[in-house]
Amino acid sequence: MKQVTRWLLGVILLGLAYAQGAKDTVYVSFKDDISTLDPAIGYDWQNWSIIKSIFDGLLDYEPGTTKLRPHLAEKYSLSADGRTYTFVLRKGIRFHNGRMLTAQDIKYSLERTLNPSTQSPGQSFYLGIAGAKAFAEGKAKEVSGIQVVNAETVRITLEKPDASFLHKLALNFAYAVPREEVERWGKDFGKHPVGTGAFRLKEWILGQRVVLERNPNYFIPGRPRVKQIVFVIGLDPNVAYLRFQRGEIDLLGDGIPPARFNEVMSNPKLRALVAIGDQLNTVFVALNTQVKPLNDLRVRQALNMAIDKEKIVRIINNRAIPAVQILPPLMPGYAKDYMGYPYDPAKAKKLLAEAGYPDGFSTVLFANNTDPNPRIAQSIQQDLANIGVRVELKTLAQSTVIQAAGTPGQAPMVWSGGMAWIADYPDPNNFYWPILSCAAAVPGGWNWAWYCNKKLELRAQELDAMVRPEQQAQRVAGYRDLFLEIMKDAPWIPIFHEKRYTIRSARLGGPDSIYVDPIHIPVNYEEVYIK
The missing domain is CATH 3.90.76.10 (Dipeptide-binding Protein; Domain 1)
Structure with a gap:
């Protein structure tokens, strides 16, 4: 009897210890292991916010x-x-x-x-x-x-x-x-990160978990607000969702599984736990301005008028808003009063006839082969067929699409889904220089439209020279006008601006902006707290 009593006491104490730890610990799920926590190297959505927590x-x-x-x-x-x-x-x-x-x-x-x-x-x-x-x-x-x-x-x-x-x-x-520390660990510094940040690395077992603990010497009083964050690695998103429902996971690092999205959003209790926020991104179709017949402005404008963007947004469970311009709504310089090209297949046909293509033409659309991108590419194919444009789809691995898009003359049209532009920083020039400037229209570059307007490039240089605080309103207005000029040239078909959806457990507190932070993508772990 004494042995049984001691055993029961041990179980109770273990359970109490776990419960006490859970009070101070946030659990986050990920399917794949984190590639690196080296701030000079990390450059993906998974490690971005973790690096920002350590450095x-x-x-x-x-x-x-x-x-x-x-x-x-x-x-x-x-x-x-x-x-x-x-x-x-x-x-x-x-x-x-x-x-x-x-x-x-x-x-x-x-x-x-x-x-x-x-x-x-x-x-x-x-x-x-x-x-x-x-x-x-x-x-x-x-x-x-x-x-x-x-x-x-x-x-x-x-x-x-x-x-x-x-x-x-x-x-x-x-x-x-x-x-x-960099010299001590060499190439392995990314697995043994040492910074000044709110959290420090406590443990990293590859394929299992990464554990961050509060930095007791952090210079911002009261931050971070939790003792520990445990990233549980190797969980399939659907399994992670089941564990979330059992209260074992606080945040789904890979997001709400697509197959569960409607279930979550139609359940009032679960919907109340969903944080929704804008991102600094635009998903688009790049039109190669150097390839016939896309080198004709009227053709590019016609293609802009032929795509039913609302239908595409429905394909992704309405997790976006239709785009009418290059800049996303959160970016300084976004033109709130600009309506863009209307969805007007009849006018699109008329423009094609004016350009000398009354019966349409044949072209090729490259797209990432990861769902839902093939379905979106098929929707674009159907819309263009309605105006006589015959589109051959090439749905390939992401790296292959990127290579084709960066090779002169190889990709007439590119669907950017899965590779869409998310701003590195919240300044409008980050939507110009890397992806729409003459300087970026080079082999291996990201200007997949091969668009070059030298007058606008000089204008962008002038705007970037406006560094004084009192000049910033003028600079932002200048970039607004610059992007509207680009839209007249129609090198892109902007399709949608994706929103971020994150579900967190009921025990986590704070506004949505903590869990869908536009900079600390996706989560600002420093601000997360337990009620």
């Missing part, structure tokens, strides 16, 4: 917004010529290993991202720093434009003014890392 940059955004504010930097100033930024660090910030952060760490971290041996996908964001290109090409041992003034002050000088540069410094590629 910090000179600047960050107010939670749930696109508004910049000082972060590791206590303050900063800009020179009269708009090229030199001087940042003064907050005092007393420590890395997770206990060492104090200094200005030298900021210089080292930026130079590490610029160093080709790091293979950072963010290198190009910082090539505008004076001396960065020479350093990246191995012609200089350091970046001349990054100067350590003293232990608490770093000065960064650009080749020319760049109004989006502060946003680039808020990207994870510019986050502070300690040199000694």
